[in-house]
Amino acid sequence: xxxxxxxxxxxxxxxxxxxxxxxxxxxxxxxxxxxxxxxxxxxxxxxxxxxxxxxxxxxxxxxxxxxxxxxxxxxxxxxxxxxxxxxxxxxxxxxxxxxxxxxxxxxxxxxxxxxxxxxxxxxxxxxxxxxxxxxxxxxxxxxxxxxxxxxxxxxxxxxxxxxxxxxxxxxxxxxxxxxxxxxxxxxxxxxxxxxxxxxxxxxxxxxxxxxxxxxxxxxxxxxxxxxxxxxxxxxxxxxxxxxxxxx
Amino acid sequence: xxxxxxxxxxxxxxxxxxxxxxxxxxxxxxxxxxxxxxxxxxxxxxxxxxxxxxxxxxxxxxxxxxxxxxxxxxxxxxxxxxxxxxxxxxxxxxxxxxxxxxxxxxxxxxxxxxxxxxxxxxxxxxxxxxxxxxxxxxxxxxxxxxxxxxxxxxxxxxxxxxxxxxxxxxxxxxxxxxxxxxxxxxxxxxxxxxxxxxxxxxxxxxxxxxxxxxxxxxxxxxxxxxxxxxxxxxxxxxxxxxxxxxx
Amino acid sequence: xxxxxxxxxxxxxxxxxxxxxxxxxxxxxxxxxxxxxxxxxxxxxxxxxxxxxxxxxxxxxxxxxxxxxxxxxxxxxxxxxxxxxxxxxxxxxxxxxxxxxxxxxxxxxxxxxxxxxxxxxxxxxxxxxxxxxxxxxxxxxxxxxxxxxxxxxxxxxxxxxxxxxxxxxxxxxxxxxxxxxxxxxxxxxxxxxxxxxxxxxxxxxxxxxxxxxxxxxxxxxxxxxxxxxxxxxxxxxxxxxxxxxxx
Numbered sequence: 022x023x024x025x026x027x028x029x030x031x032x033x034x035x036x037x038x039x040x041x042x043x044x045x046x047x048x049x050x051x052x053x054x055x056x057x058x059x060x061x062x063x064x065x066x067x068x069x070x071x072x073x074x075x076x077x078x079x080x081x082x083x084x085x086x087x088x089x090x091x092x093x094x095x096x097x098x099x100x101x102x103x104x105x106x107x108x109x110x111x112x113x114x115x116x117x118x119x120x121x122x123x124x125x126x127x128x129x130x131x132x133x134x135x136x137x138x139x140x141x142x143x144x145x146x147x148x149x150x151x152x153x154x155x156x157x158x159x160x161x162x163x164x165x166x167x168x169x170x171x172x173x174x175x176x177x178x179x180x181x182x183x184x185x186x187x188x189x190x191x192x193x194x195x196x197x198x199x200x201x202x203x204x205x206x207x208x209x210x211x212x213x214x215x216x217x218x219x220x221x222x223x224x225x226x227x228x229x230x231x232x233x234x235x236x237x238x239x240x241x242x243x244x245x246x247x248x249x250x251x252x253x254x255x256x257x258x259x260x261x262x263x264x265x266x267x268x
Numbered sequence: 269x270x271x272x273x274x275x276x277x278x279x280x281x282x283x284x285x286x287x288x289x290x291x292x293x294x295x296x297x298x299x300x301x302x303x304x305x306x307x308x309x310x311x312x313x314x315x316x317x318x319x320x321x322x323x324x325x326x327x328x329x330x331x332x333x334x335x336x337x338x339x340x341x342x343x344x345x346x347x348x349x350x351x352x353x354x355x356x357x358x359x360x361x362x363x364x365x366x367x368x369x370x371x372x373x374x375x376x377x378x379x380x381x382x383x384x385x386x387x388x389x390x391x392x393x394x395x396x397x398x399x400x401x402x403x404x405x406x407x408x409x410x411x412x413x414x415x416x417x418x419x420x421x422x423x424x425x426x427x428x429x430x431x432x433x434x435x436x437x438x439x440x441x442x443x444x445x446x447x448x449x450x451x452x453x454x455x456x457x458x459x460x461x462x463x464x465x466x467x468x469x470x471x472x473x474x475x476x477x478x479x480x481x482x483x484x485x486x487x488x489x490x491x492x493x494x495x496x497x498x499x500x501x502x503x504x505x506x507x508x509x510x511x512x513x514x515x
Numbered sequence: 516x517x518x519x520x521x522x523x524x525x526x527x528x529x530x531x532x533x534x535x536x537x538x539x540x541x542x543x544x545x546x547x548x549x550x551x552x553x554x555x556x557x558x559x560x561x562x563x564x565x566x567x568x569x570x571x572x573x574x575x576x577x578x579x580x581x582x583x584x585x586x587x588x589x590x591x592x593x594x595x596x597x598x599x600x601x602x603x604x605x606x607x608x609x610x611x612x613x614x615x616x617x618x619x620x621x622x623x624x625x626x627x628x629x630x631x632x633x634x635x636x637x638x639x640x641x642x643x644x645x646x647x648x649x650x651x652x653x654x655x656x657x658x659x660x661x662x663x664x665x666x667x668x669x670x671x672x673x674x675x676x677x678x679x680x681x682x683x684x685x686x687x688x689x690x691x692x693x694x695x696x697x698x699x700x701x702x703x704x705x706x707x708x709x710x711x712x713x714x715x716x717x718x719x720x721x722x723x724x725x726x727x728x729x730x731x732x733x734x735x736x737x738x739x740x741x742x743x744x745x746x747x748x749x750x751x752x753x754x755x756x757x758x759x760x761x762x
Binding site: 026040043044058060061062084087088105106123124138141142156158159160185187188189206207222223234236237238243244246249250251252 | 273275291293309311314317335337353355371373375389391407409411414415416417418419421436438440456470
């Protein structure tokens with residue numbers, strides 16, 4: 022299951038039933054859980070020259086697609102799924118079942134909850150905190166430097182549970198995007214987003230409650246999305262959501 | 269012409285005079301036309317684990333640059349040219365002479381016409397329809413989900429013939445960008461763009477007719493661009509354009 | 516120090532104490548300075564089929580991270596540092612100590628000064644001119660075509676010394692971003708930015724002098740940033756900056 026052209030360094034701990042594709046490299050500081058599948062041209066456990074390798078722990082059933090790169094020094098829960106050309110740097114603390122799309126770049130030193138969904142080409146700066154069940158769509162950037170370039174002033178963004186940030190929006194440093202809120206596409210957010218709000222524009226303005234947005238088929242509110250969107254979540258979690266909304 | 273480090277799986281159909289660079293992989297479900305050149309570190313015919321491989325058909329004279337990835341399950345006309353690190357996913361129906369720049373990501377299940385030009389870092393969502401001779405510039409996203417995340421509501425964008433979408437603009441789901449229109453840079457388009465219009469802003473507003481924009485040298489209207497821009501198109505097509513505008 | 520799977524073409528000039536990682540390719544037209552470290556899956560000296568290879572000269576102490584690609588036909592000063600998946604095309608004239616982040620794409624035929632900092636996912640079009648000590652943040656695009664697509668009208672952007680362009684902004688073709696100025700995040704710049712100004716919005720408006728922005732700890736102005744930010748610059752340069760501001 023390990024392609025003969027792949028390089029598995031001595032010391033790497035590879036679980037049962039793991040697949041590693043051609044031209045991939047698993048460094049000696051990596052622990053890769055059972056049932057994981059790593060495509061071709063990947064690097065797991067990258068360490069900068071001159072630094073001591075730090076452990077990279079990837080839970081079971083990971084699916085790491087081609088040309089992706091994970092640094093040493095992070096711990097990632099079970100069920101990771103990456104797209105292609107994904108970068109996850111050191112110091113990332115990542116919960117279960119993260120899905121992170123093609124070209125996305127997690128700059129490290131961040132905290133990511135469970136069942137988080139990053140679509141393609143998302144940029145998560147250092148010092149970001151992302152809660153459980155958050156959705157972030159393509160070309161979104163979470164920033165961290167209030168006076169770029171500055172030193173010692175980095176303040177990451179906090180995105181709370183169930184929040185959604187739509188395509189090509191940025192969140193300025195140190196802000197909080199509240200629980201169940203929605204940031205509209207192509208927005209520049211320069212103040213905190215209150216829980217349950219929808220904001221949009223440059224700069225983004227409060228447009229009311231996200232729960233006022235109706236699904237196109239007239240079946241009810243589009244937000245909080247867990248009212249109607251259940252694909253990919255565990256049965257017990259979905260049961261809880263259904264109970265919450267009486268559906 | 270096939271580098272010894274490249275992996276050509278049994279079953280792959282490789283045309284005459286094909287070049288495949290080092291560390292590239294051509295899976296067994298691939299048909300690659302005569303005269304094609306594939307750089308290093310590419311993957312053609314990717315299939316997700318557990319799925320049956322679907323054919324990837326790439327027409328003759330393809331030029332696929334390094335680190336690019338094409339899934340199985342698409343059909344691509346002759347003369348494809350990709351930049352580096354391009355992704356083309358399954359279910360893509362692509363006409364002749366597509367040029368798609370570095371880092372661009374076609375998410376699959378889309379229909380792309382002939383002589384389409386995607387510049388670098390363009391994101392084409394599933395269910396998009398792009399007509400012949402369209403130009404899309406860097407960091408443009410065609411979206412598809414009116415209430416992200418939603419299920420069963422995906423509605424792709426339609427971009428009609430000769431339309432131009434400038435840098436870092438997004439088009440909201442289900443909209444049509446009309447024939448010969450121009451979307452200005454850094455715009456958020458939230459309604460249909462009428463044929464021949466120029467729109468710009470967040471949200472984008474109708475600013476009149478694109479044909480009112482003059483070339484800087486005073487030689488005439490800049491749009492429709494086929495009045496003056498002919499590089500890379502077939503002679504008979506250019507002759508038709510010249511006749512159309514009496515030049 | 517050269518991994519056995521790496522391909523070093525005949526004619527390549529590799530300095531002392533150079534490291535080249537697995538599955539990387541150094542073409543015969545490359546001169547790579549002493550003490551350089553090239554990660555895995557890189558390509559140095561790429562030449563398009565049918566063209567004569569032009570020299571790629573990379574100064575000493577380069578640090579080129581994985582999956583990066585440098586074309587032949589450029590000259591790059593000492594101390595280059597790239598992130599992962601960086602592209603630098605032909606005709607680039609690059610000074611000393613460029614740092615360019617993951618996924619950034621320099622399209623070539625550009626002039627880049629000394630000690631320039633491009634963060635991740637920056638797009639530098641052909642014909643751009645970037646002065647010494649400039650900072651450009653993620654998802655910024657310098658454009659070059661006033662009437663896309665056009666031919667013979669390309670006019671690049673000029674970014675003067677010490678200027679800062681924040682995340683997800685674009686600069687329209689032919690404009691100058693003045694010395695010591697600041698372009699706010701998510702802006703669309705459609706006129707020249709005067710030296711020392713801060714501009715922001717879509718389109719960007721002049722918001723006064725950047726020097727009026729205070730650091731959050733009350734220690735003084737945030738701009739020009741060289742008043743307080745010195746990390747990574749040579750001692751003699753920093754001494755000069757300190758003298759300039761009497762600190």
